[in-house]
Amino acid sequence: MNFRVPHSAPVVGEEEVEAAARVLRSGRLAQGPEVEAFEEECAGFVGRKFGVAVSSGTAALHLALAVLCPRGRVALPSYGCASLLTAVDLAEAEPLICDTRDDFNLNQAAVIGDAKAVILPHLFGARADGPASSGVLIEDIAQSIGGPTGREGVASIASFYATKLMTTGEGGMLLTDDEGLASAFRDLRDYDNRDNYRPRYNYKLTEMQAAIGRVQLMRLPGFIIRRKEIAAQYNRAFEALPLTLPQGAGHVYFRYVVRTAQREALEAHLQSQGIEAKRPVFKPAHHYRSATCPESERAHAEALSVPIHPAMDDSDVRRVVRALIRYFQ
Secondary structure, rough: OOEOOHHHHHOOOOOHHHHHHHHHOOOOOOOOHHHHHHHHHHHHHOOEEEEEEEEHHHHHHHHHHHHHHOOOOEEOOOOOHHHHHHHHHHHHOOEEEEEEEOOOOOOOOOOOOOOOEEEOOOOHHHHOOOOEEEEEEEOOOOOOOOOOOOOOEEEEEOEEEEEOOOOOOOEEEEEEEHHHHHHHHHHHHHOOOOOOOOOOOOOOOHHHHHHHHHHHHHHHHHHHHHHHHHHHHHHHHHHHOOEEEEOEOOOOOOOEEEEOOHHHHHHHHHHHOOOOOOOOOOHHHHHHOOOHHHHHHHHHEEEEOOOOOOOOHHHHHHHHHHHHHHHOO
8 A cells, every 4th residue: 555654664765766766886795894984984973983784773782682682591571572582582582571661671670680691772762761670681672773772772673664763775784892792792793714614694785775874864863853843733733632752861762653443543543644653562471371471461452653854845744634633523
């Protein structure tokens, strides 16, 4: 179905086209100086010392766990992207699936026991509080890069999928202040030209992706400003409606997620008006593995994500506002 207002969309322009063309003209397509420059610039942007570019956010999280918590217990929130559980399984670790709070982020009190590592996503762009657990903290800033996140964990991971806050099409990044960890991550992302054998991975980022990422990184602050402008318009328009609006500190509004007991009916209404709305999380992890997570289950039943992205103009925003208000009237 073609939507008048899609749920999400990448924002790319002539600068990104020229960056990719520059690499193609150079003849150097695989990992090289563009990747190195992107790593340095991304680390500086987030406030870390080292960046290690990889092929996806899932690959970044897999390498983080493979180095920091191989075969250990890893605490992760149930309500979040399936890549969290996937990465835990790839690292042959044991998932400790935890419940979330009403702001959708990890419930610190649910992280109990002997978790060796904790994955802390800042879901939908709102800053999450770190758990009191003594486990190694891995921050997931796939949905919050550009906000006040990414400097708390021993390592942080980012994703640059097509509809993330910034994009390289596919891609990811590990970020850390520990030079030894950065070296360990780099060792595992590529299996060739090694004196010793151990299982390693083909997780490299290409030069074209890195060149696009460097442009996107420069544009990211502007993208976030536009997201906040749209969110402010939504907040004013929706404050009197029977909805729970987004909560949380330092929000960069990767998603604008409301709560309503009428989630399915509201989604159908918006789609009938040419507006793509959807569940922000397809299925919580406790649907795949046995765990009791009542708040995550409630979020699954009530959360609806409406369009918010820099490609929207003010007429798109007004269209969403009118359609949503019309439903409740």
